[in-house]
Amino acid sequence: MQPEIPQYAIETRDLSIYYGPFEAVKNVDLKIEKQKITAIIGPSGCGKSTLLRAFNRMNDFVPTSRVDGEILMHGTNLYSKDIDPVEVRRKIGMVFQKPNPFPKSIYDNIAWGARINGFKGNMDELVEQSLRNAALWEEVKDKLKKSAYELSGGQQQRLCIARTIAIQPDIILMDEPASALDPISTLRIEELMQELKKNYTIIIVTHNMQQAARVSDYTAMMMLYEDTRSGTVIEFDDTKKIFTRPSDKRTEDYVTGRFG
């Protein structure tokens, strides 16, 4: 058998995710391209976040959760026995819905992750670079020792992005990163994502259809099976196509706001 040439950042094969006996996500096959932004959209409770959290094995913390099928990162199955979930999370960073900076200084919020991951270089430089890349440096450079809680919500979220990129992951997962932010902060996050995709693969879950249309290159549309209440990806395509001429009637109804 030929060794596979991994051309995708993440590829799922017949992926199903269970909580106990309940199949929350069913038979998902996705190929997520490198250095692109892929949006996952769909109505509430259809398993978007569950799917996202499977990518960096955050679902491991739910004691009853279980995964069938494969999730390949650059060709390596993230759920094979010899994979260390801690290392997976180092390579696949995550930004959450509500900004969740640590109750530490702005500086330490970034330095901490680097330190626990064995960073040996110049910490000041890393902190500055990460803050610059997260478009936050100019606003906080004079108060690095101040608590992260003194920042506004939008700044906190950019700080969370900064500390994520400080540990140099390959992929960044974003779980509705702007849903708790005002429109201006949202716009800044979206601009930032466009910058970040030069170096990172980004997967974003969003409820905001305009946001998906604005920022993403590809969109996966998720929907529940009526009978089993399991979520699945019903359509996965170029964002333009999803929003202009989707091939699935349900996608069309959803993106035009007719239900969901």
Add this chain to the structure above:
Amino acid sequence: MDVSVNKSLASNSFRPATLKRKRRLNEGLIETILFMVGFLTIFVTVGIVIVLGDQALLFFNDPEVTLVEFLTSTKWVPAIGEFGIWALVSATLTTSAIAILVAVPLGVSAATYLSEYASLRARSVLKPILEVLAGIPTVVYGYFALLFVTPILRSVFDNRIGVYNMLSAGLVMGIMILPLISSMSEDALSAVPNSLREAAYAMGATKLEASLQVVVPSALSGIGAAVIVGISRAVGETMIVAVASGATSDFTFNPLKAAETMTAHIARISGGDLSYNSVDYNSLFAIALMLFLVTLVLNLISQWVISKFREQYE
């Protein structure tokens, strides 16, 4: 979908709304009761201070004693009119320090285990056991110290340690306040929002790194409160020290020696046949006042330390 509300039914069920100010008697009543209950605690505290201060004044007015001697001397021999409080304070500080050194690391570790690591099953077994520890009468702890811990210590230290010693009393006192510190710390740890743990894990933290470097520091003010309560409990503890640490009022910080704490001294003297209004009798109130002060000062110091410690986070 029918979402219309049957308006006539809904409005008939309420009393007619007038905009005039109403007298809400029960609101006022509740407020008065709550105020009185709150005031009661202040009243009791003030009352204690007044009673102690009043009697202590009699003590300090006695020609046999001076305030300076009381606060500076290290000899407490009432029989010959020596009243130096440091002889008793030293024992209180030593036993309390040992207790805190035992209870804080163990209590915080136990709390971290229960809150961050333990499975539901392990928790359901361990928590009740810890709570049983909290329910043991202190006199039992006292005899546990004297009859179980001291013999072990004597086999370790040979004859360098007496039958009565502060080490044994302090260790057992530590075990006594352990459940207090662990359950208060656990509450503080459980109150740390899960989003912080997730943030730590999502950055490639191991469980240990997340627990010790994110969750515990975030719960520091709650853990600090637990330590403060623990200190107060240790300083005020009477029975264990009365039974296990001896009745010699020597000035010493050596845990292998016997020494009498302020509380144990009060308990012992007031249990004897002491004539009312004698110097000895009045000295008890001066000691009690000092005990009050020591607790207060230790509380203030701990609060200050915690606020210093917290500053880097806030």
